[in-house]
Amino acid sequence: MKLSPISIACPQCGSRDIFYSCKPECCFNHVCNSCYTTFELDTTRVGDTTGSFEFPPEPDSTGPTAPCSRCKDYRVFEIVEPPSTPAQYLCVSCKAILKLEITSVEKG
DSSP states (O other): OEEEOOOOOOTTTOOOOEEEOSOTTTOOEEEETTTOOEEEEEEEEEEEOOSOOOOOOOOOTTSOOOOOTTTOOSOEEEEEESOOSSOOEEETTTOEEEEEEEEEEEOO
16 A cells, blocks of 8 residues: 545635644644635544555644544544545544545635
8 A cells, every 4th residue: 555645625615725734733724825815624534554654754843634543543644546436535543544624624
């Protein structure tokens, strides 16, 4: 299984120029650098994996991130191989397979 950092489009304008503006101890607020819309990312567990995967490098601290709905860790990555529609995500701490949700959208 191949993992990649989360890449998400702004729910308002579709830009992928998104940055994480807080710390995991506080919230998961993100800001679109194009239209200044703010939103939060959350996850829902849809399964678990017993498969192997390479641990990706720690994500950029300003890159999109989300809490694992099972263990609350923020080391959640997009599963890029094998591809899936809709996209699926993996918590590398507890191996939960997750779907990503956008919440608390405030137009910029």
